[in-house]
Amino acid sequence: MEALYLLVPMSVAVVFFTIWLFFNASDGGQFDDLVGPGMRILQDDDSTCVADKVSQDGRTASSVNNAGNVLPK
Numbered sequence: 001m002e003a004l005y006l007l008v009p010m011s012v013a014v015v016f017f018t019i020w021l022f023f024n025a026s027d028g029g030q031f032d033d034l035v036g037p038g039m040r041i042l043q044d045d046d047s048t049c050v051a052d053k054v055s056q057d058g059r060t061a062s063s064v065n066n067a068g069n070v071l072p073k
Helices: 002-027 036-042
Strands: none
Touching: none
16 A cells, blocks of 8 residues: 555656657657658659669779679670
8 A cells, every 4th residue: 555655646747747748749840740751761763773873983883793893794
């Protein structure tokens, strides 16, 4: 019974802290756009194609393997 004298006020404090934390995050704009980031993952961005990039010495990425060695033609 004596434990309830400690646990009930602590649980009330935790609930109020959680409510304060939620409203603080809500006022800070944490929950403004919930759909946008998920939709951006699904967008297909072909502008950064590996085969179109050119290395520093002018070789295309398709003529160089992962180790940096030039592949024979």
